[in-house]
Amino acid sequence: MDTRALSVFLSVAETLNFSRSGQALHMSVSAVSRTVARLEQEVGQPLFERDRRRVTLTRAGNEFREYARRSLADWQQLQRKLGSGGELAGEVSLYCSVTATYTLLAPILAALRGTHPSLEIMMHTGDQADGIGRVLEGQDDLAVTICPLNVPPRLEYLPLVESPLQFCMPASNCQVRERVLASQDDGRIDWEALPLIVPERGTTKELLDDWLRERDVRPQIYAQVAGHEAIVAMVSLGLGIGIAPQLVIESSGLGSGVDTISLEQGLPSLSIGLAALRQRLASPLVRALWEVAGQTYPDPV
Template structure:
């Protein structure tokens, strides 16, 4: 059994399709099919159930998927440990979309100057996908907002961040000197899609104050939330880091009276994977920036 066979198998399992897997691997579909066929002959049973438009894992395939991930992760960790000089290597960073473009650029720039031989790869995705990638070793750490279901991950809070009320300039609350969350209850909200944890933070905060925000529109981009507020589609709550990057005069940001809505930004990683000195240095860099 060859390592490439395992890599090819995992790609087909992820894509559930030979054509898409071959495109991702940049090999011909016939070469991929021959590799999987040879693997199945060696195992003595099929690992995929072939259907018209997709393939699914057999019971043997499910077991092989788990073992293949462990084998490839162990080899990757062994190579990283042998070559761990504390200065070079790759750190794979994941971050949710409401953090990545606002928090990471400066961090990456400063770290790259300190460690010029290191390479940093950034993946932006939803919390669920990042935690899955972190658990499976596809990324080294994930920068997310609490709470998270991190059963097999180590989690370290970095900092708390205020959520600001964003209003169109002509909104009646703009001139109100002291705005409480209850004052916002009559107005519709513009929120991110349910896949984004910021929406959960907002809804949970409102529920704790005995009301559920009426959502008129949902979008996948924080910038679109801001634009829809500018167009008087509703109001919203925006993280401080996004507010600091917004110099538009088409929106007004107000800090709510205590208790202020906040979120906690944290970093999560898989403690069962090899932790290189470079990765530990990057985590410390994140902690220092958070402090």
């Protein structure tokens, strides 16, 4: 009888649909099914009536729903009471890229100051690609990161914004820019003739690799760089064309130094959000930041 199971039950009791609850809770249908089954075994009676097409609450299920609501509310109340009333032993550590600091994070931290003034943030900045690793290893509680292709199971991911991955080129006239414009006139860009500045590792590198492989392009790599900001900086210096999330290009101090390259079949769009270990999310401090973030960027569809 743990609170997690109660949440699952409440979700199913609301949607009356195991699959939809699974999606909402970021877990598989079978996990939902078995969580409910366990609960039913523990209670000793079926909570839902399944007639193969429709799910309804049994009488016991209704009773249990009341209980679950109360119980969960009690728990949340206690969390609030102790979370703010107590002397807040620790702080929350957060890893993010420089860009995230003043684009994504600023409004979250502003809101947080209002709702949880006693919560202290220890921020570490670096290449966005390292975020997942640092969270998994427990170095940081949270990371702003691009949604990885496969979210590891012990990780929770909260999408905040979408930003398309973009190719970009120097804005000032230079050899690279001229060659891009020339090949655009031809209708197709000759990637193999252009120096490309790519991420050293991370999701964007993987996406780029896929994109190139699909088109059977073997580009001429000018440099592999850690951090999208650094890529944009190098592009603005005219060293080559690069790749970065639009968000980074726009908000780099060098925004005017680079132009995006528009393509018919562009690169995929990225989901950027928060990542944390499930385990750590049990902590009220971490969860506080998590929830404020979710409220600051509602429904990033």
